[in-house]
Amino acid sequence: MNARHQLQLKLAPWALLAVAAAWGGAFVLMKPAIERQSVNSFLATRFVVAVVAMVVLRPSVLGKLNRELLLKGSLAGLFLGTGYIFQTLGLARTGAAITGFVTGLYVVLTPLIAALFLKERIKAFTWFCVVLATVGLALLSLRGWSVGIGEALVFISAIAFAAHIVTLSKWSNGLDAYALTIVQLSICALLTGLISLGQGYEKPTDAGVWGVVIFTAVICTAVAFIVQTWSQAHMTSTKVAVILTMEVVFAAIFAVLFGGESLTLQVSLGGVMVVLAMYLIVMKEA
Numbered sequence: 001m002n003a004r005h006q007l008q009l010k011l012a013p014w015a016l017l018a019v020a021a022a023w024g025g026a027f028v029l030m031k032p033a034i035e036r037q038s039v040n041s042f043l044a045t046r047f048v049v050a051v052v053a054m055v056v057l058r059p060s061v062l063g064k065l066n067r068e069l070l071l072k073g074s075l076a077g078l079f080l081g082t083g084y085i086f087q088t089l090g091l092a093r094t095g096a097a098i099t100g101f102v103t104g105l106y107v108v109l110t111p112l113i114a115a116l117f118l119k120e121r122i123k124a125f126t127w128f129c130v131v132l133a134t135v136g137l138a139l140l141s142l143r144g145w146s147v148g149i150g151e152a153l154v155f156i157s158a159i160a161f162a163a164h165i166v167t168l169s170k171w172s173n174g175l176d177a178y179a180l181t182i183v184q185l186s187i188c189a190l191l192t193g194l195i196s197l198g199q200g201y202e203k204p205t206d207a208g209v210w211g212v213v214i215f216t217a218v219i220c221t222a223v224a225f226i227v228q229t230w231s232q233a234h235m236t237s238t239k240v241a242v243i244l245t246m247e248v249v250f251a252a253i254f255a256v257l258f259g260g261e262s263l264t265l266q267v268s269l270g271g272v273m274v275v276l277a278m279y280l281i282v283m284k285e286a
Contacts, residue, residue: 008234015227015231016228016243017243019228019244022220022223023220023244024249024251024252026216027251027254027255028258033204033209033212033213037204038196040085040192043084045217047192048193051186064178069183072167072171073175073179073181073187074187076180077184079167080188083164085191086157087157090102090150092150093149093150098141100140101140101141102158103154103161104137104141105158106162107137107242107244111126112162114166125280126239128280130241130242132276132277133277136276138270139266139269140270140271165240165241172232174233177226177229181225184229185225238281239282242281243278243281248274249275
C-alpha cells in the first residue's frame with residue numbers, strides 16, 4: 001500500500017463526515033424554503049441545478065461517460081432517487097421525527113444487503129456499532145411511535161438508500177467519481193422532475209428560495225455526492241452507513257443553534273451514542 005492510498009484511507013471517513021454535516025445543516029435551511037415551494041418541485045430544481053453546475057464547471061467530463069459508467073451510475077441514481085421520492089411520500093403522511101428515524105434505519109439495512117448480495121462478512125464489533133447508532137437515532141428522533149402507511153413508505157426509502165450505499169461501495173472504485181455523480185444526479189433530476197410536472201411544477205417563489213436551492217444544489221448535492229462517491233471507494237458500506245447517521249446529530253445541533261429548538265437529555269444521550277458508534281467504527285474497525 002503506497003503513501004497516497006494510505007492518506008486516502010485516512011481522509012475518506014472525515015470527508016464523509018463533512019457530507020453528513022452539510023446534509024444536517026440543509027434541514028434547517030430547507031425548512032422555510034419548502035414552505036414556499038412544494039417538496040418535489042424543490043428537489044427537481046435542486047437536482048437540475050446541481051447537474052447543470054457540474055457540467056458547466058467541467059464540460060470535459062462528458063467525454064468520460066461510457067456504457068459501464070452510464071449503466072452503473074443510472075442504477076445507483078435510481079436507488080437514490082427512489083429513496084428521496086418515498087421519503088417525501090412518507091413525510092407527507094407521518095411526522096418529521098419518525099421519518100428521520102425510519103430513514104436512519106439504513107444503518108441496519110446496509111450491512112444486511114451487503115451480506116446478502118455481496119457476501120460481505122459483518123463482524124460482531126461492526127454489528128455492535130450498528131446497534132449503538134440505531135439506539136442513538138431512536139433517542140434523537142422519536143417522541144412516540146405509530147406504524148402506518150407513512151412509516152411503511154419511509155421504510156422503503158431506507159431500503160433504497162441502503163442499496164445506494166452498497167452499490168457505490170461495490171462500483172465506485174475505478175470509476176470517475178465526478179462523472180458517476182453526474183449520472184446519478186441526472187437520474188434523480190429525471191425522477192423528481194417527472195413527479196413534480198405531474199403534480200404541477202412550482203418554480204422557486206423568491207430570491208430566498210433560489211438561494212437555498214443553489215446552496216443545497218452545489219454544496220449539499222453536487223459536492224456532497226462527489227465526496228460520497230469518492231469516499232466509498234476507500235471504505236466498507238457498513239462504515240459509510242454508520243458515519244452518515246451523523247447527519248441526524250448535525251441536524252439536531254444546527255436546529256438548536258439556529259432553529260430555536262431546545263436540547264433535551266434524551267436528544268443529548270442519543271447524539272452521544274451516534275458519535276460514539278461513528279468514532280468506534282472509524283478508529284477501531286479492522
